[in-house]
Amino acid sequence: MAPEKMMFIDPHIHMTSRTTDDYARMQEAGIVAIIEPSFWLGQPRTEIGSFKDYFSSLLGWERFRASQFGIKHYCTIGLNSKEANNEALAEQVMELLPLFVLKEGVVGVGEIGYDDQTAAEDKYYRLQLDLAKEVGLPVQIHTPHRDKKAGTIRSMKVAMEHGIKPHMVIVDHNNEETVKDTLDGGFWAAFTIYPNSKMGNERMVEIVKQYGTERIIVNSSADWGVSDPLSVPKTASLMLERGIPAEDVRMVCYQNALDAFGQSGQMNESDWLQPANVDQRDKFQDNSVLRGGQTPVVGEFKTRNELKENIVK
Ligand SMILES: [Zn+2]
Numbered sequence: 127m128a129p130e131k132m133m134f135i136d137p138h139i140h141m142t143s144r145t146t147d148d149y150a151r152m153q154e155a156g157i158v159a160i161i162e163p164s165f166w167l168g169q170p171r172t173e174i175g176s177f178k179d180y181f182s183s184l185l186g187w188e189r190f191r192a193s194q195f196g197i198k199h200y201c202t203i204g205l206n207s208k209e210a211n212n213e214a215l216a217e218q219v220m221e222l223l224p225l226f227v228l229k230e231g232v233v234g235v236g237e238i239g240y241d242d243q244t245a246a247e248d249k250y251y252r253l254q255l256d257l258a259k260e261v262g263l264p265v266q267i268h269t270p271h272r273d274k275k276a277g278t279i280r281s282m283k284v285a286m287e288h289g290i291k292p293h294m295v296i297v298d299h300n301n302e303e304t305v306k307d308t309l310d311g312g313f314w315a316a317f318t319i320y321p322n323s324k325m326g327n328e329r330m331v332e333i334v335k336q337y338g339t340e341r342i343i344v345n346s347s348a349d350w351g352v353s354d355p356l357s358v359p360k361t362a363s364l365m366l367e368r369g370i371p372a373e374d375v376r377m378v379c380y381q382n383a384l385d386a387f388g389q390s391g392q393m394n395e396s397d398w399l400q401p402a403n404v405d406q407r408d409k410f411q412d413n414s415v416l417r418g419g420q421t422p423v424v425g426e427f428k429t430r431n432e433l434k435e436n437i438v439k
Contacts, residue, residue: 132376133398136358137161137383138237138266138298138316138345141188141199142180146415148348148355149195153427155359158398159198161387162188163237163266166206168350174218177205181226189231190410196427198398200387202236202266203227210250211242220253227261233390234258236266237298240277243270248284255288264389265290269299278304282311296343296386305333309341314386316343319357327361331368339377343386 134157141149141162152160162184171177184201192199203226205219227235235258240247258265265285270277278297285295292312300308300315308315319327330344346357354360362379366372387393406415406422416422 132156132359132362132372133158134358134362134379135159135161135383136346136348136355137296137343137387138163138318138347139355140165140347140349141192142183143167143350144348144355146191146195149192149197150427152355152359153196155356157197157359159200159384159393160192161200161202161233161266161383161393163202163234163268164204164206165237165268165349166208170209170212171215174215174222177215177219177222181222185226185229185231187410187413190408191415194404194406194408194415194423194427196404200231200233200393202234203232204236204238204254204266205250206237207239207241207247207251207268207270210247211244213246216246216250220250223254223257224261227257227263231392232263233387233392234264234266234296235261236296237268238265239267239281240270241268243273243277243280251281252284252288255285255290258294259288259290264294264296264387266296267298269297269304271299274299274301275303275307279307282308282313286311294389298345299347302329302333305337309337312341314341314343314382316345318345318347319361320347320353327357327364330361331365331370334365334370334374334378339374339382341382341386342378343382344379345383 136157139160181203189199205216210216235254238251238254267281269281296314296316297308298316299318305315317330319330344358344361346355348355358379362375365375404427405424
């Protein structure tokens with residue numbers, strides 16, 4: 127695991143689909159802050175109320191839950207590309223977004239962009255770029271899995287057309303095929319380390335060796351699928367092992383994410399530099415993260431070793 131005292135940010139992770147065990151392991155591995163982009167839930171939403179409750183949970187319950195394990199939680203708010211294809215619903219979501227994007231802890235409009243590159247996806251991507259520009263927030267772009275290179279180039283071109291400056295755009299899920307165009311355009315190039323697909327951490331090491339650390343960001347995008355919430359610290363650890371200097375690792379696994387999303391004015395290092403004072407006796411709207419008979423952690427959060435065992439006394 128990562129060396130003592132190294133701090134990490136995972137700027138793309140869907141904690142709504144993860145458990146408190148993940149939070150505890152992430153905190154133990156050095157993750158101090160995370161960003162949760164709005165995404166689809168696997169099951170398509172059929173009502174506007176589902177979006178409203180989801181956005182509210184990203185800003186409320188999920189942030190509270192993270193805080194109970196000593197992690198600062200931020201989010202990006204947007205209509206995801208897949209669900210843009212339900213146009214009747216998408217129209218209603220567009221009306222809802224302005225009510226959420228300026229709330230405390232929202233560090234961008236995201237994740238938006240293309241999935242199948244349909245006309246509807248294009249329409250709602252453009253509308254959300256306008257919204258981001260209007261409120262001065264960074265944009266977090268999800269690039270498609272199919273036809274990735276063309277989709278990535280198109281995403282950047284359309285952002286430019288809408289007058290968004292490249293330094294305000296974080297292009298996600300890059301790979302060897304897209305990294306050069308993304309960096310040459312002046313955009314932030316984020317990489318998702320996924321088991322078996324997207325990007326492996328050995329390949330990530332090679333990217334940093336080849337392209338350096340400027341505007342390069344590592345994330346896990348861990349969600350309800352086969353994914354790993356420890357991808358960022360594990361990749362950092364591999365980078366160090368393969369001879370990448372610690373300062374470079376700090377750039378791609380911490381500082382660049384902070385610089386990119388810090389442009390929102392909503393995310394500052396001072397938010398987590400004081401040791402988080404956790405009090406698991408706290409409640410959010412009458413709910414705590416504990417279940418009956420569990421002992422609350424009060425003070426600095428430290429993972430209990432029992433977590434690794436599966437014996438309940
Ligand atoms: Zn995502």
